[in-house]
Amino acid sequence: MELEDIDLNLLVVFNQLLKERKVSKVAENLGLGQPAVSNALARLRKLFGDELFLRTSSGMQPTPFADQLAESIGYALGMIHGAVNARSSFDPATSKRSFTIGMTDIGEIYFLPQLMQRIQVVAPAVSISTVRNTAVNLRDAMEAGQVDLAIGLLPQLKAGFFQRRLFAQRYVCLFRAGHALDKKRITQADFYAAEHVAVVSAGTGHGQVDEILDNASPQRRVKLKVPHFVAIGHILQRTELIATVPERLAERMAQPFGLRHVLHPVKLPQIAINLFWHAKYQKDPASQWLRGLIVELHADAL
Template identity: 80%
Template sequence: MELKDIDLNLLVVFNQLLAERKVSKVAENLGLGQPAVSNALARLRKLFDDELFTRTASGMQPTPFAEQLAESVGYALGMIHGAVNARNTFDPRTSKRSFTVGMTDIGEIYFLPPLMQRIEEVAPSVTISTVRNTATNLKDAMESGQVDLAVGLLPQLKAGFFQRRLFEQNYVCMFRKGHRLDQKKIRLQDFFGADHVAIVSAGTGHGQVDEILDNHSPQRQVKLKVPHFVAVGHILQSTDLVATVPERLAERMAAPFELRYLAHPVKLPKIAINMFWHAKFHKDPANQWLRSLVFDLHADASPGAKG
């Protein structure tokens, strides 16, 4: 196959299908009718002699060959886009750009208040949306530019991505003021003698901590399980339950919910929180601005970016 045989617009449709998995959404994004997208897919199938995408209950799923093409096509389109827009600049004072950032509910609690305060000061017309890092298509969404940055513990973002360390943090034990654990130091037997709320945050790095605590002898007495951290402050405020949470989340929740937190009596691994972006947007002025803003607000030190 020669490059002269390939219509670049077909590859744009292919890249969008990888990200969206729905013909209707791709049509909306590209300003096309659904028949035009379907026709483009038919031409792609003929060109590559492969089905490329199959219809399922959860959307258009790529074939193994499509997944093989995905990174190369996405990277090539990004390079072309970067080249033809090389003269673009970004002025935060006048921009109406909308950014999308991948983060957990912890990230929303910790990162968003200072970030939005700073954006109000320096970029009043810029808007932010968040999506969950646990989304199965996060990698594709970042490759296509639908998600600009992701923040958290994301070992799945490797080839094709840059990352920069923001900080490391410990886990702490948190409870309401006046709780019987509200002493200078928590003894191991007192921790395991208390009733616990466990946050079962599937697809995040916090699962390793739950595994350590669940395999400990003695085991903690879990009275409540919830799928996210956002309700923990309300729960702890009005019960005798205790929770194991990241320290920076505890910092944000302590005062509003009249809570206390102390060093954890169990030896738990530290969490490394990084900022990730796709290599296609490494030199994009708008992406660079947002990365700098997040880093300046939240980084403990100044480690360099790495791919």
């Protein structure tokens, strides 16, 4: 099969069917009638010699061959989209653009204060929204432009995405100033003798660390479990509990809450924090500006 045999519009329909799984929704998205989408699917089936999508009770499900084509076609369309829009301009000083960034609650605590402080100065009409990386289908949302960037440990964002390392960080033990463990170094015996607050964050890099600690012997003495890091500072400030947290979060929380942190006595993996964006927006000036701002504010020197 040669490229001149393929109508690019058919591949756009194919890509939409992969995301929406409904002919009616694809027709709505593309401003077409349902018969036109059905006709495009018929042409695709003839072109590739495969059914591609099968009607089921849960919508149009792709065949194994369609799944095989999906990644390459999505990547190619993204690159074409970026190329044809490369000449558009973006002026942060006058733009009223709203950006959406995928990040965790740790990310909000660490990245947003400086980012918003800078945006208020250089792009006063620009606004930012955040979404949890685990609360949306991040791959599809970023491909569709619903999420502009994502920050974190996100191994699912590989083919079709660019990434830039911001920093790697280790884990520390965090507790209130004056705690019995408030010294230069603590032992594993100290760690396991203390009572802990644990953040249950399945599906994140921190979730992997929790598994290591929970599968260790002896067991942590977990007194409290919470689903996020937002309240950790308030809790540690008023109790004898300790927490295992990323070092940069500990640095942000230490002064406001009167906390101290020391190197973790258990050997834990470092977390690589990366900035991700879809290939479709590699040359988009607005995306380039926001990426550059985040790198300027938060990336370690390479």
